[in-house]
Amino acid sequence: MEIPAIVGGGLVVIGAGIGIGRIGGSALEAMARQPELTGKIQTVMLIAAALIEGIGFAALFAL
Amino acid sequence: MNNIKTVSFIATLILLVSCLNFAFAGEQELKTDTDRDIRKEYKAFKDHHLKDIHSFKLFKYKKEEKTVYVSFPLPVIIYCQGKLDVFMSSKFYNHKNKRVEFKVDDRIYKIDDHEHIKARNNQGEPLSLLDLSITKNVAFIILAFFIMVVVFGKMAKSYNSNPIPSGVGRFLEPIVLYIRDDIARPNIGEKHYKRYMSFLLTVFFFIWFVNLFGLTPFGSNVTNSIAVTASLAILTYVITTFTANKNYWGHIFWMPGVPTPMKIILAPIELLGTIIKPFSLMIRLYANMTAGHVVLMSILGLIFIFQNWLGGTLSFGLAFALALLELLVCALQAYIFTMLSALYFGAAVEEHHHEEH
Numbered sequence: 001m002e003i004p005a006i007v008g009g010g011l012v013v014i015g016a017g018i019g020i021g022r023i024g025g026s027a028l029e030a031m032a033r034q035p036e037l038t039g040k041i042q043t044v045m046l047i048a049a050a051l052i053e054g055i056g057f058a059a060l061f062a063l
Numbered sequence: 064m065n066n067i068k069t070v071s072f073i074a075t076l077i078l079l080v081s082c083l084n085f086a087f088a089g090e091q092e093l094k095t096d097t098d099r100d101i102r103k104e105y106k107a108f109k110d111h112h113l114k115d116i117h118s119f120k121l122f123k124y125k126k127e128e129k130t131v132y133v134s135f136p137l138p139v140i141i142y143c144q145g146k147l148d149v150f151m152s153s154k155f156y157n158h159k160n161k162r163v164e165f166k167v168d169d170r171i172y173k174i175d176d177h178e179h180i181k182a183r184n185n186q187g188e189p190l191s192l193l194d195l196s197i198t199k200n201v202a203f204i205i206l207a208f209f210i211m212v213v214v215f216g217k218m219a220k221s222y223n224s225n226p227i228p229s230g231v232g233r234f235l236e237p238i239v240l241y242i243r244d245d246i247a248r249p250n251i252g253e254k255h256y257k258r259y260m261s262f263l264l265t266v267f268f269f270i271w272f273v274n275l276f277g278l279t280p281f282g283s284n285v286t287n288s289i290a291v292t293a294s295l296a297i298l299t300y301v302i303t304t305f306t307a308n309k310n311y312w313g314h315i316f317w318m319p320g321v322p323t324p325m326k327i328i329l330a331p332i333e334l335l336g337t338i339i340k341p342f343s344l345m346i347r348l349y350a351n352m353t354a355g356h357v358v359l360m361s362i363l364g365l366i367f368i369f370q371n372w373l374g375g376t377l378s379f380g381l382a383f384a385l386a387l388l389e390l391l392v393c394a395l396q397a398y399i400f401t402m403l404s405a406l407y408f409g410a411a412v413e414e415h416h417h418e419e420h
Contacts, residue, residue: 039245047406050399054343057350 009059016056020049105367109360113353115200115288116178117152121281132160137202142193143170143182152196199283200291207272207285211265242267242401250405255412259405262302266295267401274352274393278386286352286396289345296345299404304337307411340407344400351396355389 027045031038120134136153146168154165155174165172170190173181182190197205218232228236247256247263270286277284285291313319315333318326362385365378 043245043249043402046395046399047402050347050403051343053351054347057346057354058343061346061350 012059013056016052016059019052023048023052101367105364109357109364112360113284113287113356114178115198115283117155117174117180117196117198119199119202119281137199138197139172139180140195140197141172141180141182142195143190146170148172200285200288203273203276203283203285204291207269207276210272211268215268238267239264246398246402246405250402250409251412252409255408258306259302259408262298263401263405266298266404267397270295270348270397270400271394274396275390277352277356278389278393284352284356286348287356289349292345292349295348295400296341299344299407300338300341303341303407303411306408308414310414311411340403344403348396348400351392355385355392359385359389 023045027041030041034041117139118134118136120132123130123132125131136151139148139150139152139154141148148167148170150165150167152174155162155172157163162174169185171183171185173183175181180192180194180196182192184190214231214235218228218235221228221232242263243256243260247260251259273285273291276282277287315337316330318329318333321329359382362378362382365381366375369375369378
């Protein structure tokens with residue numbers, strides 16, 4: 001049986017979702033612990049999220 | 064004044080590069096089924112909506128069993144066989160709104176379903192051409208260019224007489240300062256950041272403005288075209304490559320602080336990385352904006368698929384919420400593009416003392 005490519009795409013998106021979720025959660029914890037670093041944490045969080053997001057889109061475009 | 068010149072230069076460059084429409088070979092679809100399929104019809108409408116077209120379609124209405132289209136044409140500029148042909152795209156249609164061929168000297172032009180222009184000569188042989196047309200996207204890029212020149216030119220002049228900005232400048236000044244103090248300074252460094260400010264500001268406001276145009280009715284989603292995002296990413300790549308110092312190249316070709324066999328393995332990977340970085344910039348912006356519009360259009364399409372009050376209400380509410388989210392995404396994508404560009408510039412001009420590691 002052949003597995004359609006969209007299943008792989010879905011798996012990658014699930015992975016990317018978990019990754020971004022973890023980044024967001026960790027950033028939230030870090031910000032709660034050190035509110036004075038909120039700006040810096042936010043910047044790093046957005047960059048990391050954007051990089052993972054890129055992988056998700058690359059998978060969708062490879063379909 | 065020098066900054067304004069740089070800004071206009073960069074905007075013109077973006078304009079020129081993105082004019083080159085990527086040509087794809089498209090085949091004509093045969094319509095065999097005569098019964099109406101709403102889903103298919105809506106899908107075709109959605110796909111067409113997301114495309115860059117040669118005319119400005121406003122709306123259509125039915126009058127005495129006939130559909131009347133209200134649109135106005137945009138100029139078509141074609142470079143073919145060493146000659147430049149300029150005419151309006153309305154020449155491709157007759158008064159009944161059917162596609163017709165248009166002849167200039169011995170070159171016959173035709174437009175297909177996918178809005179691609181094909182050329183052939185009198186003998187029917189296909190000719191290669193370069194499409195430099197002012198399409199809907201290009202028209203909106205020009206609009207964004209003029210808005211930026213007028214708004215920021217006025218804003219820059221107002222500082223000569225009064226250090227406090229007035230009008231729209233009051234809204235834009237904090238954003239400019241944010242880009243300087245929170246994006247450029249920490250990422251590029253105190254010493255070099257001024258060199259990159261004009262590019263970062265231009266690219267931020269350009270992406271932001273064209274993304275917002277994409278959300279207006281009748282507006283075209285400019286960043287939906289991979290040619291536009293590619294030209295923006297190429298600019299980042301060119302600036303990174305040509306302003307890089309010897310530390311940057313040293314990091315790529317001879318990574319300090321690792322054993323020699325590792326250096327040989329790392330060099331091609333690092334070299335590939337310099338190309339992957341702008342490539343991911345291109346894909347990110349393009350995919351984010353396209354995905355946003357596809358989702359928005361799909362949810363609006365639920366109205367036509369459900370065809371009852373429940374589906375309509377649900378669809379409207381969801382579409383409204385998503386449109387608000389898109390407003391945020393517009394600014395966020397502009398911010399991320401600027402941020403990552405600044406990061407890459409920062410890596411290019413960084414000065415390190417690796418002996419201490």
